[in-house]
Amino acid sequence: MKAKQKRIHVSEQGRPTAPGNNLDPWYSSYAARAAGLSASEVRALFAVASRPEVVSLAGGMPYVSALPEDLVTNAMSTVMRDEGPTALQYGSGQGVPKLREQILDVMALEGIKASASDIVVTTGSQHALELFSKLFLDPGDVVLSEGPSYVTAMVIFKSYQAEVAHVPMDDNGLIPEALRERIAQLKAEGRRLKFLYTIPTFHNPAGVTLAAERRAEILQIAQENGILVLEDNPYGLLYFNQQPPNAIRSLDEDGVVYLGTFSKTLAPGFRVGWALAPHAIREKLILANEAAILCPSSFSQMVISEYLSQADWKGQINTFRGVYKERKETMISALEEYLPGCTWTNPNGGFYVWLTLPDDLDSKAMLPRAVKELVAYTPGTAFYADGGGRQNIRLSFCYPTPEQIRVGIRRLANVVNGELDLLHTFTSSGPLTTRRSSQSFNAPPPNMS
Amino acid sequence: MKAKQKRIHVSEQGRPTAPGNNLDPWYSSYAARAAGLSASEVRALFAVASRPEVVSLAGGMPYVSALPEDLVTNAMSTVMRDEGPTALQYGSGQGVPKLREQILDVMALEGIKASASDIVVTTGSQHALELFSKLFLDPGDVVLSEGPSYVTAMVIFKSYQAEVAHVPMDDNGLIPEALRERIAQLKAEGRRLKFLYTIPTFHNPAGVTLAAERRAEILQIAQENGILVLEDNPYGLLYFNQQPPNAIRSLDEDGVVYLGTFSKTLAPGFRVGWALAPHAIREKLILANEAAILCPSSFSQMVISEYLSQADWKGQINTFRGVYKERKETMISALEEYLPGCTWTNPNGGFYVWLTLPDDLDSKAMLPRAVKELVAYTPGTAFYADGGGRQNIRLSFCYPTPEQIRVGIRRLANVVNGELDLLHTFTSSGPLTTRRSSQSFNAPPPNMS
Structure with missing residues (x-):
């Protein structure tokens, strides 16, 4: 292919x-940009990982079975009884007004004050990423993002012929000084920088959260350099212990486009997310949305709106928090038990742990052996635009049960130990060094520094 | 703006x-392509036409109230009861396999034989148009299309910085000889032609249908010139008397990408359509779909699949046919009664009549007076990329009741007669000529010929 x-x-x-x-x-008829569309490593994995005997620590599927079905069924029945013809019809390209008002309540939980008129409902927040990229990216532009970063955002940037420039993180998220240096370097090279794409809270895949004081600093760096901040926040409400810092958008409304979604706090099957954007950008997002799909699904939006009206949605988010917290804790204790030679992040929310293998192990090369051992994961290379991440693995604790997580980590340990034995046999370099604390997920990428 | x-x-x-x-x-940060995204004339009209006292002959909304609500409610309940967690979860980027099998049955009604593996489910067929355009259009490319053509397809082509070259129609649809000449001319000018975008059956906005013998001829012209055919067929099953010719796709599977939708035969509120494409193109459409939205809504797809399993969907399409046939006949008889100085197409299906005003009247300039008279329509200029269509109006009979249609046409006649009086007063050119038969909807556009 x-x-x-x-x-x-x-x-x-x-x-x-x-x-x-x-x-x-x-x-010979395809557009130049079509060359940027290739199957992601995550995608190829899904096929393998869907076999029932495989414990998948690979996907990012929320555990929707924790959602009582009657909450959804009741909302649907009410919508069809009271507003059937409206739910079945085309609607506004911006989204259902009542739902946009309710989205204000959701965002208020993370300190955001906004107007419903600045919200554009999209087909999952993924489509907001696509529409925003279509509006802003010319071929050759550079998008700044954490390294590692969300796979399918990078697929979109690449599909509009832009390049991703990674900025390293530590346990407190994106490093402001590294961002400053990176921007200076790229500007010196004459590159066009359009925006910083960031997942500040419970990062996918790194699991870390941007510290509160850094949020203001990063915003300031972006402002000084005339760069928009695209804040992607699917996981912010799914915290385990203390609440994370407020969204970056709570600090500034002119320089931040904020993306939210109901995929993780309710269900992804409806494909409903949103963008909150400054007025002029919002107008263009609506036009782009109308061109792409005419309007988001009236039916999906109205069912969610009715669910938010009828159900104890905050209580339901609390239920999800409990489910994921238990799974995360199970994963961390299994890692401590079975993989003491590795290091990992210990997230306070979200779906993912970022694992660092012992030196000289290659997560991508190891994957076929892992699948043979009936455990699947996503190799770290999927989350870098520049070949980084060979020593890393993203482990998802969102979907498998605690029991499956323990089995999966035990299998993974067998694979890692097997690889280490092999390495030991073929090299005579003595005991392998392991690092217990990773200060940075990647060195400046070779092709961009 | x-x-x-x-x-x-x-x-x-x-x-x-x-x-x-x-x-x-x-x-200054927007991509060059963002300049191509502007609000369509149809869009601006929707705001005006939504006031309850205005009879709107402008929109393309199907009459979803003709769909018994319990058919939808039953399908939803079954889905949630039997497969709730699957319906609420992420799904395949290509679409639900069972639904793709059922789509084969829908397309078989128009003579199409295909494999479910070549179908990609999209967020309405609008999104298939967007994804296809993203895959194929480089800046400066030319898309061939009928003149007039579907507004929001042209908005997409323009958003990828391509140009639309119109080819005239007559009462039997696109004129093959005109297509041949147009291609030759554009090739001589060194233009890159990527595809022919066509709505062969019950054309939007023209209401005409491409004759059977022309379908083969147009396909042959496309093949000879290495041009793909993008066949958009939202209305084909909504015929009033005899069934229209089989889809162009029924004649060739390698050179045609076919777009279908449930928006007109069921309901647009679900946003479910599809593309049927040759293998290699289908693979790229799946990747583009995944990048844009990850996957189409599992919930919407499964409800439609269940509806197709449970309900007499062919009988329901027959019901829709009856509704629209009555409305079309009411519109034609009202036109005969109130607007004998105009000409119009008389469609055998679909949603639209294409009206030609008496010479020297301007449908766009006349619109404010029409709205004042409480009738809304879409001026013909909306359907041309080149400023054509000033003498034309698209009249939609899909949504208003027969009574509203008669009132609307009577009001429109008042407007037209008022304009004629005005014209008469300010010119002394004697009786205005009217044309009763339009051989062609447009002359070759001035900026492309």
């Missing part, structure tokens, strides 16, 4: 200089 | 040469 995505030169006369190949007669 | 969409030059150093303006501090 990869070879097919190479772009064939199209002549001035508009006729391809090479014919279609025998696998794809339209090979 | 229009001035704000003008692109500011970005210097080689990556710093905008002009600062943001006071309305939008991010003015």
Whole structure:
């Protein structure tokens, strides 16, 4: 497949200089940007990990079974009884007004004050990422993001022919000084910087949270450099102990586009998320949304709106918190028991632990052996645009039960120990060093520094 | 707003040469393609036409009230009872397998034989248009389409910085010889032609249907010139008398990407449509779909799948046919009674009549007076990329009741007669000529010929 995505030169006369190949007669017709669309490593994994005998620590599926079905069924029945024809019809490209008002209540929990008129409802927050990227990214632009970063955001940036420049994190999230240096360096190279894409709270995949004092500092750096902040916050309400700092958007409304979603606090099957944006950007997001899909699903939006009206949604989020907290704690204690030679982050919320393997192990090369041992994970390389992350693994504790998590980590330990034995046999470098604390998830990427 | 969409030059150093303006501090950060996203004339109209005292002949909303609500409620209840956690979860980027199998049955009604593995479920067929355009359109490319054509398809093409080249129609649809000439001319100018976008059956807005013998001829012209055919078929099953010719896709599976939707035969509120594409293109559409939204709504897809299993969906389409046939006949008889000085198409299906005003009348200029007379329509200019259509109006008979349609056409006649009186007063050119038969909807557009 990869070879097919190479772009064939199209002549001035508009006729391809090479014919279609025998696998794809339209090979020479694709846009240049289509070359940036390739299957992610995570995607290929899903096929493998879906076999029932495999314990998957790979996906990011929320545990929707913790949601009482009658809460959803009751909301649906009310919508169809009271407003059926409206729910079945086209709606506004911006989204249902009542739901946008209710979204204000959700965001208020993280310190955000806003107007419902600045919210655009999207087909999951993923589509907000896509629409925002379509509006802002020219070929050759640079997007700043944490390293590692969310896979499918990077797929979008690449599909608009932009490059990702990673900025390292530590246990308190993105490092402000590293951001400052990175921006200076890229500007010196004459690169166009459009925005900083960040997941400040319970980062995917790193599991860390940006400290409160850093939020203001990073915002200031962005402002000084004329760079928008795209704050992606799917997990913020799913904290385990103390509440995380308020959203970056709570500090500034002109320089931040905030993305939220009901996929993790309710259910992803409805595909309802949103963007909160400064007025002018919001207007363009609505136009882009209308061009792409005419309007988000009236039905999905109205069912969620009714659920928020009828049900104890804050109590339900609390239930989810309890489920994920137990799973996270199970994972950490299993790691301590079975993988003492590794290091990991210990998140206060969200879905993911970021594991660092002992030196010289390669998470991607190790994956086939892991699948043979009936455990699946996402190799760290999936979360870097630059080949970083070979020594890392993202472990998801959101979907498997605590029992499965323990079994999965035990299997993973067998794989890691097997790899270490192998390494030991073929090298005679003495005992392997392990690092218990990672200060930074990646060195400056080789192709960008 | 229009001035704000003008692109500011970005210097080689990556710093905008002009600062943001006071309305939008991010003015200089947008991608070049964002300039192509502007509010359509149809969109602006929706706001006006939604006032209850206005009879709207403008929108394209299906009459969902003709759908018994319990059919939907029963399907939803079954889904939640039997497969709740699956419906609430993320799903495949290609769409639910069972639904894709059922879509084969829908398409078989128009002569299409295909494999479910070549179907990609999308967020309405609108999103299939968007994804296909993202995959194929480079800046400066040309899309061939009927003149007039579907507004929001043209908005998408423009948003990817492509141009639309119109090809005229007559009462039998797109004129093959005109297509041949247009292609030759554009190729001679060195333009890159990527695909022909066509709505062959019950055209939006023209109401005409491509004759059977022309379907093969147009396919052959496309093949000879290495151009894909993008067949958009939302209305094909909504015929009034004899069944229309089979879909173009029924004649060729390698050169046609076919778009279908449940928005008109069931309900648009679910946002479920699909693309049927040759293997290699289908693979890329799945990747583009996953990047844009991760997956289409599991919930919407499973409710529709259950509806197709439980309900007499063919009988329901028959009900819709009856509703729209009555409305179309009411509209035609009202036009005959109230607007004998105009000409119009008389569709055998779909949602729209295309009206041609007497010479020298301007449908766009006339619109404010129409709204004052409490009738709304879409001016013909909305459906041309080149300023054509001033003498035309799209009249929708899908949503208003027959009584409203008669009232609306009577009001429209008052407006037209008022304009004619005015014209008469200010010119002394004697009786106005009217044309009863339109052979072609547009001359070759001035900026492309």
